[in-house]
Amino acid sequence: MLETGLITKVNSDTFTVKYQDNYYDCKARGKFRNEHFKPLVGDIVNFNKDKKVIEEVTTRKNVLERPPVANIDIALVVTSLKKPDLNLTLLDKLLSIITIKGITPIIVLTKLDLLTKEELQDITNLFNYYKKIGYLVYTNEEISSLKKALKNKIVTVCGQTGAGKSTLINYFDENLNLATNEISEALGRGKHTTRIVELFEILDFYIVDTPGFSALDLVNYSIEDIQNSFLEFKNYTCKFNDCKHLKEIGCGILEGVDKKEILLSRYNNYVRFIKESSDDRSKLFKK
Ligand SMILES: Nc1nc2c(ncn2[C@@H]2O[C@H](COP(=O)(O)OP(=O)(O)OP(=O)(O)O)[C@@H](O)[C@H]2O)c(=O)[nH]1
Ligand SMILES: [Mg+2]
Ligand SMILES: [Zn+2]
Structure with a gap:
């Protein structure tokens, strides 16, 4: 019989699962390790509370x-x-x-x-x-x-x-x-x-x-994702299709920056992120 619980703690390979106000320190089934899949805090899991083994991790909303x-x-x-x-x-x-x-x-x-x-x-x-x-x-x-x-x-x-x-x-x-x-x-x-x-x-x-950190990379994100994540860009229209808003004359975003409506530090970070994501992606294709 499997129960459905929530992982509340991960300490190396021990996963604490909360089920009906009780906490169970579980191991994950061997197949997860073989598949290089690690259950995470926040995961909803089906587990055997007597054997203390996590059998399944339900589909995640996000990671x-x-x-x-x-x-x-x-x-x-x-x-x-x-x-x-x-x-x-x-x-x-x-x-x-x-x-x-x-x-x-x-x-x-x-x-x-x-x-x-x-x-x-x-x-x-x-x-x-x-x-x-x-x-x-x-x-x-x-x-x-x-x-x-x-x-x-x-x-x-x-x-x-x-x-x-x-x-x-x-x-x-x-x-x-x-x-x-x-x-x-x-x-x-x-x-x-x-x-x-x-x-x-x-x-x-x-x-x-969670512990803090100082570095993060944007390798998995598309230029479009990064553009959409700069919420203020939505208030501007750029007349160019697929504009990267980097140096195109007449670019609507650059006009917003020039008019000091878009915060310069935000725009500079946007440029930095686009470069970071393209740099990383180009590395994937190098011989
Ligand atoms: N003056 C002041 N000190 C603060 C404030 N918030 C936290 N601190 C102090 O900053 C130091 C670090 O705080 P933590 O809560 O340990 O920081 P953390 O983000 O959990 O750090 P990590 O767990 O290492 O990632 C502690 O000495 C806190 O007392 C604040 O608003 N004002
Ligand atoms: Mg801390
Ligand atoms: Zn543009």
Whole structure:
């Protein structure tokens, strides 16, 4: 007899499956390993609760590679403004990847307390742009409104190491008491405080804590996917078919940049991502 449960934790080859408020530490059937298939946190699985073996993984709604999770509704893009400093390329890249995967991103700003008044004003202006183009933006001081936005969802956090992901999850539920680390230490050792990918149940939503990372690639994404993930581009029409919006004279997107309506850092990141994705793809064809 197989039961259907949810993987809430993966610790090397042990998968914790939640079924009817009980947790079972399971192994995956050998065939998964042979097929190089690894069950992920967020997977809905059919498993034998007596033998503690996962037999089947049901079709996934989506998969994120970093963090390695499946069936996610919302990804909180935890964005530190200082220590570590704001990294707009990483932010835009995460927003693009998450958007392409059909997951709703929510930007959560952290470490506002480390900013001067002037810096805070610049940050407010900057993120008003992100709000204007359609992203939800909260700070880690707005816990109760953030909680409302997460009701009944499966949520993951992503963002740089030391950005404050575990700290944020602790704000959601003090009882969790997840390990956090001083940024200098976390970066100095080149290690993440959070090692195990784990899903926590918080009243009416689930959230996965994951370690941070600093690099991601866009190898699997098409130019069209990347273009569509820049939400503000939809407000412009480009008279050229298949325009890459790189240097074509009369390109509608470039006009938006010239008029300073499209944020320059966003446009520059767009160019960077298109190049990255084409570079990687051209490598596939090299002898
Ligand atoms: N001043 C300030 N410090 C913060 C804030 N949020 C988190 N921190 C601190 O930043 C450090 C790193 O926070 P963590 O929550 O461990 O960061 P993380 O994103 O989980 O890091 P990894 O698990 O290594 O990926 C800790 O010392 C936190 O106390 C904030 O809003 N303001
Ligand atoms: Mg952490
Ligand atoms: Zn164009």
